[in-house]
Amino acid sequence: MATTPTAEPRTNRIGLTVIEYKGGKTTLCAGCGHNAISERILEAMYEMGVPPERVVKLSGIGCSSKSPAYFMNRSHSFNSVHGRMPSVATGALLANRNLLALGVSGDGDTASIGIGQFVHLMRRNLPLIYIIEDNGVYGLTKGQFSATADLGSKLKTGVINDLPPIDTCGLAIELGATFVGRSFSGDKKQLSAMMKAAIAHHGTVMLDVVSPCVTFNDHEGSTKSYKYVKDHDEILQEISFVPHFEDIDVEYDAGTTVDVTMHDGSHLQLRKLEEDYDPTDRIRAMTRLAEAHDKGEVLTGLFYVNTKAPTFLELLNMIGEPLATLPESLVRPGREALEAAMEELR
């Protein structure tokens, strides 16, 4: 029997194969939008050449929050308590400012039990990628409405939601997040570009990814079903991302495309589908989101980006090295310091 020579596996710019970004086998339902998001995350990390050891994955509780177990096994991960991942992520970044933190949450974990920590996370502009895997229901407790469910949306049981949804993107922009967008787990191209730009961003990234729940919220009457989202998806702009380690090879027309230079030198190119939309205009972004609600659109795209705002870690004036591993000589003052303190108290 002839042996076929094995080709060298493809590697990224730090010499790792995509296999080295894989996680455990998913235990979510077949067809769950969350699995697609996990795939986009690990691909983006791979393509951007992020060392997996630099990444920390943090989550709360729920189907979404289980997903960090299904990608990037070589990254530390913390499945924390319901709605309170933001504080754990904040602590981890205080301890080690060199980490790349990825928070994975759901609509229940964020917009209901976690809304308090969510809003305070957004206003701090902590350098973190915060992804909401948004399906409008509690999956793990079998299909109750969450606070992002749209007015009039129907549960499998026939119950109609009669409360307005919380728009996590509108909140995030209002409160100070510096990279805010919405995507759809079924839109591979858009989500991939946004994920890579998220990795390049310096500050809080808030991505609300509509991710249908095939078991509890994919039926007629639901506004978070695959069909509904495909039918009502209103795309704000076509997004391409050129990482800093690649050359820009496509010319663009400044009249039709907005070019955003990211903190790391990467370029985010947004080909306008709505002529006057400027993603650096915070007020316009909030207005456009309100319009989308009124029109019943599922508006996706990058709503707002600000590459200039200082991050929370910068405001703290910390030493460059991670606090976690500072030697005793830097964290325990000498005997003379204690003696001086004692003298003041005499």
Added chain:
Amino acid sequence: MSTTNVAPQGTGGQLGRKRIVNDMSIQVATVNGSGSQSSNTVLLRAIFQMGVPVSGKNLFPSNIAGLPTWYTIRANKEGYIGRKKEIDFLVAMNPETAQDDVMSLAPGASVLYDEPLALDKLRNDLVFYYVPYDKIVAAVCPEAKLRKLVKNMVYVGVVAQLLEIEMGEVEKAIRKQFAKKAKAANLNLAAAQAGFDYAKGNLVKRGAFYIERMNKTAGKIIVDGNSAAALGCVFAGCTVVTWYPITPSSSLVETMIEYMKEYRIGPDGKATFAIVQAEDELAAIGMVIGAGWAGARSMTATAGPGISLMSEFAGLAYYAEVPGVIWDIQRVGPSTGLPTRTSQGDILSTAFLSHGDTKHIMLIPSSVAECFSMAQDAFNLAEQFQTLVFVMSDLDLGMNNWMSDPFDYPSTPIKRGKILSKGDLDKLGGFARYKDLDGDGVGYRTLPGTDHPAAAYFTRGSGHNDKSSYSERPDDYENNMERLNRKFETARSFVPRPEIQKGTNAQIGIIAYGTSHWGVIESRDQLRSEYGIETDYLRMRAYPFTREVHDFVEQHDRVYVVEQNRDAQMLSLLKLDLKPELTTRLRSIAHLDGLPLDARSVTDELSTMEGK
């Protein structure tokens, strides 16, 4: 006894020639927001500088301005610095409480009051002095808006003259109090001097109380427990502090911010710490856990209501085995309760904080020196045992001024516990996060960011096997629980040991902890001298209990557990730990009025229970 003792009105009446030296409680009754805190500190320091042991206790309302406040300075030549029930010298500045304050005094006490209050008609068994504060203040303080503040310094001068506190020491204390404000120092000094001069020219000393120079405070410091704890954490290598303001813990972090700025900013101007005011206690503890997980020495400070809110996260930290230090400055009750009164009421709830089978290490400081030293212990134990450590201080210790020997520089290097580095992993090839390799129940951990392909592990609650993989298997859960228990048992021999004072063959033992210590040591002397009751004493310093605690109960027929809560919480905890036949030896002396424990209360109750 005459009702007034103010020249020129009264020199009549007779008071015994009794002279009580360096043994008194001075209480200043005022309203909060009136600036009396500076005056009281000056008075306290002046006595301290004369070599007389002192303590200062502030009884204050949950309010910013206008409600009654009492500050009590105890001077005691024997060195008793716990609260004394009886007041010997009252400075009555608050019209609202003056009547009640006077009526509650024991016969023979002295009262110094503002002239318009005319308190001398209330009783005829006290010594009264009055001072026309407004007139005196107007003369020394031209600026009308400052008079309210300066008025309080006048009584310092009057009290100094009446008790024979040296004005030189008052001046020194004022200069220290207003070290950075020369103008304020001069103004206050003038006010104190005016008070002193007024007393000298107009008052005839008739009370029995005197301060005389002695030498029991040389080299000592005065500090509150929260500041001592703050300093302790600065020297313990704490790197992340996250907090939410709550009385009586706020001053711990606020003082720590000052100390950190002073001692933990490098020559490049960069901080070796991060301090974050969180949105609530839930976030504060979440940040502590995130930071501890990622390798920081992290902490928060809170009080009972905050502890309750931290409950769920405390359970996660217990199961996920994440280090962190939590200072609980205990106080009374929830909501609009008595947030400014002291208590030891969080012992039982903290020991088992959270759901499921959880138990936590608690350290219990009694003194400001222990606030400093236990900060070192707390961070070391948290990392060695990869768990939360609660330091159970209280309002009395945390917010009041205590005299102390200067703190000892930490005697051991920082202990970071079992952390595997990249180099370790290169040698080992991999690791199992929760495997008990050493038989002590403590696994090895890696820090996020460790540059090795085998460094990562998945952190979650109780559902995991020893490789930290998700597991719902009954045997994995049970094995993990047994190991966590083994870890807790190991901690018994690592936590601070109790302090034991034993006489010869006493049948009665006393167990106390925290600030109850100060009332108890004085009570033991009272029990001996007044009732002939000999007692042995064990001061608990930590939970889980060490071997010595069991032995102590075994060695005594009756053991009184003295504590400041209603339900005998520590006694209950002891019952769970002791052999069943020993539990009947325990008796509770519980003190729960929100005021620091005093010796007399212990003596009265214990002697009664002993049938004396």
